[in-house]
Amino acid sequence: MYVLCCYVCSHGMSYPISGLVKSYHAEDYDPAKPLVPHGLSVVITAPAVFQFTAACCPDRHIEAAELLGADVTNVKREDAGRALADTLRVYMADLMIPDGIKALGYQQDDIPALVEGTLPQQRVLKISPLPPAAEDIHKLLENSLTVY
Numbered sequence: 001m002y003v004l005c006c007y008v009c010s011h012g013m014s015y016p017i018s019g020l021v022k023s024y025h026a027e028d029y030d031p032a033k034p035l036v037p038h039g040l041s042v043v044i045t046a047p048a049v050f051q052f053t054a055a056c057c058p059d060r061h062i063e064a065a066e067l068l069g070a071d072v073t074n075v076k077r078e079d080a081g082r083a084l085a086d087t088l089r090v091y092m093a094d095l096m097i098p099d100g101i102k103a104l105g106y107q108q109d110d111i112p113a114l115v116e117g118t119l120p121q122q123r124v125l126k127i128s129p130l131p132p133a134a135e136d137i138h139k140l141l142e143n144s145l146t147v148y
Helices: 002-006 008-019 038-043 046-056 059-068 078-093 110-117 133-142
Strands: none
Touching: 002 078, 002 133, 008 038, 008 078, 008 133, 046 059, 046 133, 059 078, 110 133
């Protein structure tokens, strides 16, 4: 459950990722209008978020990676975030999740607007074990431009 609390940062960033969409057309949705489905807008930043939150609870991140099938025998606590993020990337690739927010039509110069759209989402951001500041959100989005 604790690692799920770490995931709330992704949830907070999902609102502007979906809401500010310009041109992305999700498969199996109405092609007449751009749309980033909620689940996609959440998972697309998850690898960066887990690398960010691992510092506050590395053992839980290692446990989550293991529960998802990773061999964590030699994973050090300081590598917990990368272990979980890499494990998640395998699932994302298998599910053909687009390669980051860049694949959804966002560029580096869109990040300030995405940060501004994330900051009001305090109901989810404040329950993160490591609540992100604006600079953290900017870095998380930067690290989510590409995922693979």
